[in-house]
Amino acid sequence: MDTRTRSRKRVVDWQAHTNCAECSLARGESFQCALLPRREGGGAPIDKLAYGARTSLYGEGDPAHFIYVIREGLLKLTQLAINGMPRIVRFLHKGQLAGLEALSGGPYRHTAEAILPAVVCRVPLESFRNHGHDPSIAPHLFSLWQRTTDDADMVITQLSTGTAQGRVARFLLHVLSEGKEDHCVALSREDMSALLSVTVETVSRTVAEFKRQGLLQESKGVFHFDRRALAPLAAL
Amino acid sequence: MDTRTRSRKRVVDWQAHTNCAECSLARGESFQCALLPRREGGGAPIDKLAYGARTSLYGEGDPAHFIYVIREGLLKLTQLAINGMPRIVRFLHKGQLAGLEALSGGPYRHTAEAILPAVVCRVPLESFRNHGHDPSIAPHLFSLWQRTTDDADMVITQLSTGTAQGRVARFLLHVLSEGKEDHCVALSREDMSALLSVTVETVSRTVAEFKRQGLLQESKGVFHFDRRALAPLAAL
DNA sequence: CGGAGTCTTGACTCCAATCAACAGCGGTGG
């Protein structure tokens, strides 16, 4: 077992109370910020927070008092696997919600950490609860739920089976590239290991081999790759 | 690749229009059948259907016109993995919903098959849509969503990592036994294989070995096992 | 410059996949 404690600094780089009326995500393009009226009604404040890369919003098992709206950046949700290493179960992009399990009353199910610097709106549970069932945002909550389960199922069927080569190829083709781009964020080998359930060494070997074959380049935190050439490998 | 087509007969053993007022699941103990008023209003009928073991409710990719309320039995949701074999992503028990992705407009994401004979209420999408956002059932929908994601995450972190022994042990301790019972439905080796991402042969060997060590007995479709003795193996 | 963390590479081991054969069981039909 590896006991090195991963960076868990709860560093908040920047903070200010939020005016939901100005939220770019509030006007239909993403999460419907129906929380505004509640806040004016005197509820707990909604803060806008910035988290640096590799800082955590909350930890698995922590009491869940906030729901987070992701406005910028990229998060990973991890759970400890039996071997003591964190396993990435999902990524969260702009517009998605983190910590929705707060509504169910239990603790946070995951540790949420920023992969890219993130800006989030931290919504107190009470504020959310009174509006989360609001019919006007229910359809949007539902589509977020659908995205969550689709992502989870993708991890199960595409990223936890087959050879290491195949998993890496499918990760590149389908996950952070959203199935369309020919580039995506270059994860650390450790993160890819935690996502694909293979060791860091194996990930490193596989990525290195892809680079040697000209299927993949890495520069300044970005993977560029050849979707066409990678496709056959994704079947392994 | 194995091309044997699994039993996909859409055999419906029994069928009748349903009176939601009589539904044992309608009165708070499980899914809140808020659909009743709609039905009286002249919507498409809600049928109560019985499916035999190993029959399918719907297939991955089929157009999704119905949402199913599970009243009795046990279902598995599967998706085809890259090797062409179905992978079990989730089980559904009494009170849960199948095919909720119909609301998002896309096709069914999974194939749903009965493991134990099942009785379900088949709710036409239109009927559901008008009440799925009903504030009175939103909290219940939410708790079902939480259960779904918790289950999916369990598959990712507990059943897709570690040795074959560990996976089987964790399956027995945490999945169909609900983490409490000392017995559960005895799945076929093929289903365990599809759930744990190991070959049928390896599952068979592992189960046989557990039996030899007295950790597990199988009789009449039920696994009985020794939680205490299995616990250390679950850490592998 | 030095040091910690990350990434890479090598050598060896081992668990599970693969290929193959066979037993048990139930169903079906001659």
Next chain:
DNA sequence: CCACCGCTGTTGATTGGAGTCAAGACTCCG
């Protein structure tokens, strides 16, 4: 009725891919 067939489960022999352990290279940053 019993022989046959298909399906499920079991077991064995062999192989291969990834885990493990170890060492060194690289990068970033104080």
